[in-house]
Amino acid sequence: MTAVAQPRxxxxxxxxxxxxxxxxxxxxxxxxxxxxxxxxxFLVGLLTFLILIKxxxxxxxxxxxxxxxxYITTFVFWVGIGHAGTxxxxxxxxxxxPWRTAVYRAxxxxxxxxxxxxxxxxxxxxxxQWVFYWLLPYPNQRYLWPNFKSPLIWDxxxxxxxxxxxxLFLIFGLIPDVAAVRDKARGWRKFIYSQLSLGWTGSDNQxxxxxxxxxxxxxxxxxxxxxxxxxxxxxxxxSIVPGWHGTIFAPYFVAGAIYSGIGMVLTLLIPLRKALKIxxxxxxxxxxxxxxxxxxxxxxxxxxxxxxxxxxxxSGNTFEQTTFFRRAFGPQWWAGWTMIICxxxxxxxxxxxxxxxxxxxxxxxxxxxxxxxxxxxxxxxxSSLSNDYVPWAWDxxxxxxxxxxxxxxxxxxFGMYFLLFARTFPIVAIQEIKEMIPMPRRRAGGGHx
Amino acid sequence: MALPLPRxxxxxGVLASFEQVDAACDAIRALRDRGHRDLTVYTSHPNHxxxxxxxxKNSPVRLFTLIGGLSGCAAGxxxxxxxxxDWPVLVGGKTIGSxxxxxxxxxxxxxxxxxxxxxxxVALLSLAKAGRKVLYDERFTDDRxxxxxxxxxxxxxxxxxxxxxxxxxxVRHG
Numbered sequence: 001m002t003a004v005a006q007p008r009x010x011x012x013x014x015x016x017x018x019x020x021x022x023x024x025x026x027x028x029x030x031x032x033x034x035x036x037x038x039x040x041x042f043l044v045g046l047l048t049f050l051i052l053i054k055x056x057x058x059x060x061x062x063x064x065x066x067x068x069x070x071y072i073t074t075f076v077f078w079v080g081i082g083h084a085g086t087x088x089x090x091x092x093x094x095x096x097x098p099w100r101t102a103v104y105r106a107x108x109x110x111x112x113x114x115x116x117x118x119x120x121x122x123x124x125x126x127x128x129q130w131v132f133y134w135l136l137p138y139p140n141q142r143y144l145w146p147n148f149k150s151p152l153i154w155d156x157x158x159x160x161x162x163x164x165x166x167x168l169f170l171i172f173g174l175i176p177d178v179a180a181v182r183d184k185a186r187g188w189r190k191f192i193y194s195q196l197s198l199g200w201t202g203s204d205n206q207x208x209x210x211x212x213x214x215x216x217x218x219x220x221x222x223x224x225x226x227x228x229x230x231x232x233x234x235x236x237x238x239s240i241v242p243g244w245h246g247t248i249f250a251p252y253f254v255a256g257a258i259y260s261g262i263g264m265v266l267t268l269l270i271p272l273r274k275a276l277k278i279x280x281x282x283x284x285x286x287x288x289x290x291x292x293x294x295x296x297x298x299x300x301x302x303x304x305x306x307x308x309x310x311x312x313x314x315s316g317n318t319f320e321q322t323t324f325f326r327r328a329f330g331p332q333w334w335a336g337w338t339m340i341i342c343x344x345x346x347x348x349x350x351x352x353x354x355x356x357x358x359x360x361x362x363x364x365x366x367x368x369x370x371x372x373x374x375x376x377x378x379x380x381x382x383s384s385l386s387n388d389y390v391p392w393a394w395d396x397x398x399x400x401x402x403x404x405x406x407x408x409x410x411x412x413x414f415g416m417y418f419l420l421f422a423r424t425f426p427i428v429a430i431q432e433i434k435e436m437i438p439m440p441r442r443r444a445g446g447g448h449x
Numbered sequence: 450m451a452l453p454l455p456r457x458x459x460x461x462g463v464l465a466s467f468e469q470v471d472a473a474c475d476a477i478r479a480l481r482d483r484g485h486r487d488l489t490v491y492t493s494h495p496n497h498x499x500x501x502x503x504x505x506k507n508s509p510v511r512l513f514t515l516i517g518g519l520s521g522c523a524a525g526x527x528x529x530x531x532x533x534x535d536w537p538v539l540v541g542g543k544t545i546g547s548x549x550x551x552x553x554x555x556x557x558x559x560x561x562x563x564x565x566x567x568x569x570x571v572a573l574l575s576l577a578k579a580g581r582k583v584l585y586d587e588r589f590t591d592d593r594x595x596x597x598x599x600x601x602x603x604x605x606x607x608x609x610x611x612x613x614x615x616x617x618x619x620v621r622h623g
Contacts, residue, residue: 013493013592137532145532149543149550157557165564172568176590180493183587201585204490204503205578211495212508213571217564220514224560231553434494439470439594442616 002353004288006098011280013434020177020426020433021184023276027423031275038415045409048402049124057127059402065393066385068125070403074410075121076377077260078114079159079232080253083225084261085111086166087293089173090221093214099289101432102282105177106272107265108170109427113417114264115163117410122155124406151234158231165224169217175200176210177426229257236380242319243327243384246311252304256376259297259343262290263369270363272422281428284357291356294369298347305344319389327383331396339379342372457582462599463608464584465617472616473594474502479615480598489583491595499594510570517566518559525555584623593618 011019052059061069085107092100123132135156137146146153179200182193200206233253236244246252266287273282312324327336346368355361382397421427467473473490480488481504492499529551537545589595596617600608605622612620 017493017591137528143536145536147538148529148533148554149538149547154550154553154557157554161557161561165560168564168568172571176494180590183590199575199579202491202493202589203578204488204492204499204505206575207492207495208500208503208505209508209510209571209574212510213514213567216510216514216567220518220560220563220567223556227553227556227560431494435496439496440468442469442472 004285004353004357006285007283009433009437011433011437013437013439016430016433016437017180017184019278019281020428020430021181023278023427024181024423024425028275031419031423035416035419038412038419041408041412042416043409043412045406045412048405048409052124052402052406053129057125059400060406061397061399061403063395063397065388065395066382066397068381068385069397070378070399070407071121071125073374073377073381074407075118075125076232076253076381077374078118078121078410078414079162080229080257080260080373080377081114081264082111082118082162082166082261083229083254083257084265084293085109085114086169086221086225087258087261088265089169090218090225093218094222097289098436099286101436102428103265103269103286103290104432105170105173105425105429106269106422106427107261108166108173109421109425110261110264110268110418111166112163112170113414113421114261115159115166116417117414119159119163120410120413121406122159151231151238154231155235158228162224162228165217165221169221172214172217173429174425176202177430180430181426226254229253236384241384241388242317243312243323243380246308248304248307248311252301252308255297255300255304256343256373259294259301259347260369260373262294262297263366263373266290266294266362266366267370268418270359270366272427276422276427278428281433287359287362288353288356291350291362294365295347295350298343298350298369302344302347305340323384323387326387327379330383330387332379332383332386335375335379336383339372339375342368343376346372457580459582459623460599461601461623462583462597463605463612464586464595464597464621464623465612465615466586466588466619467594467596467616468592468618469616470496470498470594473596474498476596476612476615476617477502479611480596485598487599489595489597491585491589491593491597493590493592496594509574510567513566513570514563517569518563520566521558521560521562522555524562525558526551528558529554584621586619586621 060071085104088100089104089108089111092104123129126132135146135153146156148154175198178193179197179202182190182197185193230250230253233249237246237249239245269282270287273279309324312320315321327333330336346365349355349361349365355365386396387394465476467476477488477490477499481502488503490499490503526548530546533546539545583597583599586593586595596612598608602622609620609622
């Protein structure tokens with residue numbers, strides 16, 4: 001597989017600051033159109049949610065036997081989206097991968113907002129949202145504690161740790177860049193960025209502790225990201241529902257999460273680089289590498305899908321076999337095939353270099369990935385619950401307007417935060433790009449690296 | 450413009466700006482050889498050459514990360530085991546304080562407290578030098594390297610000529 005060579009960076013340090021600070025200037029009309037559509041979608045979600053609070057969850061398609069449906073599907077979808085961000089910002093940092101620098105800030109921001117979005121869904125799903133804090137272990141008048149043997153409580157800990165740590169990681173990485181913006185800003189902006197830069201000057205003492213701490217944060221985030229989707233997968237795998245009770249669930253979910261996350265990274269970055277005029281900083285080289293990661297994780301998914309069917313057949317277990325037969329040929333066969341075609345097959349197009357470097361093609365593929373990965377979770381959750389052990393209780397889920405309203409709202413909520421972030425903070429990591437550019441020298445030749 | 454914290458002590462001295470990294474590093478080494486220990490060196494990004502020239506020992510952040518991680522792990526097991534024994538949920542004769550499921554909670558808290566301690570330690574270690582105010586220039590977050598030497602007014606001339614010779618593009622007093 002031929003790689004796109006890493007382009008030589010011709011910018012100087014001052015150019016990097018200038019170009020990135022320029023992304024924070026008055027945005028174009030296109031930006032406002034996107035922002036207002038995001039806010040509009042969010043309001044649709046908010047209105048739906050208010051109706052759910054008033055009347056109850058009956059509006060959504062919850063009918064026995066499917067009591068986990070679109071909300072939990074969307075929860076897993078958004079948690080998964082987050083994973084690519086941490087892979088790029090933390091795991092590739094530990095691997096010293098040079099292409100991550102230009103894209104990691106955007107992906108890390110995506111992680112934080114995706115997990116913020118995901119976190120809403122279990123809360124919407126519980127029905128009485130105002131008592132969500134019952135999930136946390138705190139001394140209460142009934143002397144009760146959570147059941148720590150339940151995967152749902154593991155999930156509470158995993159998701160809240162993930163949200164906290166990735167938010168801290170994002171903010172920590174931003175501090176030197178906010179200081180760089182502060183030093184270019186004037187007026188009230190300068191005041192705000194001064195407060196946010198927490199007194200950063202870039203002194204030797206600060207960098208000395210900062211660089212170490214950043215390394216440890218990356219080292220802590222790496223096992224964390226792998227654990228989070230494993231724990232999410234155990235929400236299903238630890239039960240004995242056919243189609244869920246599989247030992248491959250944890251790696252299968254982690255690969256799927258990274259796959260869906262990179263799909264979302266592509267969907268966001270391809271238009272964003274144009275809107276913010278940073279095409280020279282995020283270019284073919286980065287998209288080629290992102291595509292290869294997509295191909296790798298997509299192929300792992302392909303294998304996992306094949307293995308699920310194989311295990312179902314080989315187990316000789318009627319319930320398992322029926323579930324998988326109905327995924328492909330049951331009443332919701334179209335969902336099953338959407339998942340297989342969008343994930344296993346579409347990702348295989350990325351073997352071709354022509355496609356990996358064609359941004360229009362990549363954008364279209366990324367949309368397929370987003371759709372495919374949402375349907376993967378839909379198929380896993382809904383199809384397994386529809387066909388339980390008791391055939392007379394079988395039923396097909398029909399999502400309602402309340403399901404779609406909340407789903408649309410989640411895209412608005414996520415998009416709104418992401419767009420506001422891209423407008424307010426440097427979306428390309430200034431100091432890390434500078435680290436890759438050699439500084440001018442008095443004596444010719446001889447760099448440190 | 451900053452938060453209304455106690456007013457820091459202004460340290461007088463000389464601030465030189467460099468454009469070339471090797472010139473800055475030579476100057477830092479020369480100053481250290483002359484016995485200056487409390488230099489402040491500004492860079493826009495972490496730079497290995499500058500780090501080496503400053504000759505710092507390893508940052509103690511690692512110790513805090515370790516303590517945070519271990520406390521998180523201990524807290525995770527302690528909390529889950531104690532809470533299960535405090536309110537036993539008896540299901541099918543299964544163990545009350547069962548370790549394997551609690552590993553998940555202990556793991557998450559290891560990461561959480563490890564992260565809190567790591568970042569807390571950076572704040573703490575940076576605060577050690579927050580009490581003194583030294584000269585700064587806005588171009589240090591852009592493309593210049595700054596070297597600040599605390600010095601009394603009578604040594605300014607000597608340090609200025611030293612920095613000029615070392616290749617500084619700008620020298621300021623304050």
